[in-house]
Amino acid sequence: MIVLGIESSCDETAAAIVQDGTKILSSVVASQIEVHHKYGGVVPELASRMHIEAITPVVDEAVQKAAINIEDIDGVAATRGPGLIGALLVGFCFAKSFAWARQLPFAGVNHLEAHIYSLFLMDNKPKFPFIALVVSGGHTNIYHVTSYDNFELLGQTRDDAAGEAFDKVAKMLGIGYPGGPIIETLAKTKNPDAIMFPRTLLEKGSFDFSFSGIKSSVARYIHDKNITTKDEKAQVAASFQEAVIDVLSQKLINAAQHKKCLRIGIAGGVSANQTFVKKLSKRAKSKNIKVFSPPVELCGDNAAMIAARGYTMIQQGSLCALDHDVFSRTKTD
Ligand code: ATP
Ligand code: MG
């Protein structure tokens, strides 16, 4: 079965063609980073307009790159939420119309479940059960995943998402947007333990996160020490990143031990951070736990993960009707 996937929840317009839920025939991502860059964050109204301009060429390109004909598509999937309503509507309505015109089954996909599905697009997939972390610009969620449809939420952030903290710290340092990749690169030259930023672990046994304390502590440090040079900024970046990685790793390993899982999968934009992947893998290995992380192109928003999740929903007959709508938040958000 060939599924066309469409993603437009935030600042990427993406389309992909995936065969049988696992084989990526094409995956096209049109990023709007250049446009939002000067505002230091995503401007929702601009995002919607850019999606409208990009959606048709991006879908055309995905079909072309997959070397298939439109008639070969057997099903359609699009992100239904969570995300920016105006942005979601563009991809969702496009996909709905496409499916209706060609009389194809249509699945409305949860963006967070789709991030977990990026782990199933790898040759080396985690077996069930495993602990999954969706760590991105809007979420830091830990799940206990026991099947293709069972994601038990164990914890989430009570304030900022980890990716959001990266973006805000980068903004404070005046080093650009999005912050994650810039901080990771800057951090490489410095000793991560030079500054001890706080690790917020919350109550014992809790799998929730809080990154606002780390963020405020970084803001105070930048102000008090008058951080201005590139060298000083790199040091702050390295120690901030270390604090975030430390908290994420501790919680993940605790969750794995609590649920007696020998596997941890990470997904979402922040999982592209190779320093995080390496440090988490090393710590997990000492507890006999294996870490799975998608290739970088599947960490951030993409439509291959949407098609992969859509495939299982179509198989199960879990379809969207034409009057179904998008949603901005999940019940647990
Ligand atoms: P959500 O998935 O919660 O709706 P989103 O889709 O906007 O949010 P993604 O596109 O999955 O999030 O991820 C974007 C986030 O990932 C940004 O906050 C960005 O700074 C962060 N990020 C990207 N690369 C890295 C990296 N190498 N290190 C740390 N963070 C990174
Ligand atoms: Mg994004």
Ligand code: FE
């Ligand atoms: Fe995302």
